[in-house]
Amino acid sequence: MKTALITGATSGIGRATARVLAQQQYKIILCGRREDRLMELKEELSAMTSVHTLLFDVRDKKNVLDSITGLPEDFAIIDILINNAGNAHGLDPIQNGDPEDWDAMIDINIKGLLYVSKAVIPGMVERKSGHIINIGSTAAKEVYPNGNVYCATKHAVDAINQGMRMDLNAYGIRVGGIHPGMVATEFSEVRFKGDAARAANVYKGFTPLQPEDIADIIQFVLSRPYHVNIADLVVMSTAQASSTIVNRSL
Ligand code: NDP
Numbered sequence: 680m681k682t683a684l685i686t687g688a689t690s691g692i693g694r695a696t697a698r699v700l701a702q703q704q705y706k707i708i709l710c711g712r713r714e715d716r717l718m719e720l721k722e723e724l725s726a727m728t729s730v731h732t733l734l735f736d737v738r739d740k741k742n743v744l745d746s747i748t749g750l751p752e753d754f755a756i757i758d759i760l761i762n763n764a765g766n767a768h769g770l771d772p773i774q775n776g777d778p779e780d781w782d783a784m785i786d787i788n789i790k791g792l793l794y795v796s797k798a799v800i801p802g803m804v805e806r807k808s809g810h811i812i813n814i815g816s817t818a819a820k821e822v823y824p825n826g827n828v829y830c831a832t833k834h835a836v837d838a839i840n841q842g843m844r845m846d847l848n849a850y851g852i853r854v855g856g857i858h859p860g861m862v863a864t865e866f867s868e869v870r871f872k873g874d875a876a877r878a879a880n881v882y883k884g885f886t887p888l889q890p891e892d893i894a895d896i897i898q899f900v901l902s903r904p905y906h907v908n909i910a911d912l913v914v915m916s917t918a919q920a921s922s923t924i925v926n927r928s929l
Pocket residue numbers: 686687688689690691692693710711712713735736737738763764765766767787791814815816817858859860861862863864865866867869890
């Protein structure tokens with residue numbers, strides 16, 4: 680059975696993906712910073728499959744590398760990497776942006792993704808086998824007002840996804856990006872620093888994507904025959920036509 684390492688597995692898209700892949704009997708490595716949630720999910724999924732947890736902040740280069748290279752034998756061969764951990768921090772015009780928010784987004788969404796990838800990819804290259812899914816966003820494809828730095832980090836994920844695919848092509852490793860529009864997760868609560876009312880407003884008046892929708896797509900991408908690599912996939916709710924055009928009567 681294949682082993683999947685999922686970053687950002689404590690919430691939203693990552694957690695839903697862990698559930699779907701556990702149902703399909705993939706062995707799962709759950710990563711995140713919130714230990715209580717990791718343990719809770721491990722307990723839930725262990726009824727279906729083998730689960731291991733890794734507690735790290737993706738910004739901590741040494742901890743990321745030590746944790747992944749120190750995995751127990753049963754989990755050491757990672758077949759699938761889901762680079763999902765990430766968030767937006769703030770939604771401000773550039774002149775009002777908080778450099779702490781910029782650092783967080785750049786360090787987590789770009790550098791963190793790279794650190795995890797650096798820990799996983801050499802094994803895939805050695806085995807000439809693997810599948811990497813990078814979670815971008817519609818913000819990887821277009822920029823919207825006040826989205827400046829978050830959009831920049833997701834444009835970077837898009838570029839890294841393309842670069843990875845080129846560099847790993849010689850080794851038969853599949854690499855693809857999935858770019859969701861608005862998904863109802865804890866994303867907006869994090870973006871607005873715990874302001875639940877403001878976060879709820881983002882999804883008001885229409886049916887947004889649910890994390891399970893993205894998890895199902897990830898499962899679909901992973902289950903294609905080996906010769907099929909879904910390289911780049913944009914998915915929005917029916918109500919959404921672009922980052923800024925949302926039909927709030929649907
Ligand atoms: P959530 O806030 O629900 O989940 C974010 C996950 O990322 C959590 O599990 C969190 O775990 C983890 N994470 C955040 N910061 C760190 C860190 N420093 N180190 C390790 N893990 C971290 O949001 P989503 O599920 O929506 O987001 C998942 C991905 O999907 C992100 O990359 C996001 O940009 C992207 N996305 C989201 C969309 C949306 O509308 N929701 C749309 C398009 C893309 P913990 O806090 O335990 O560390």
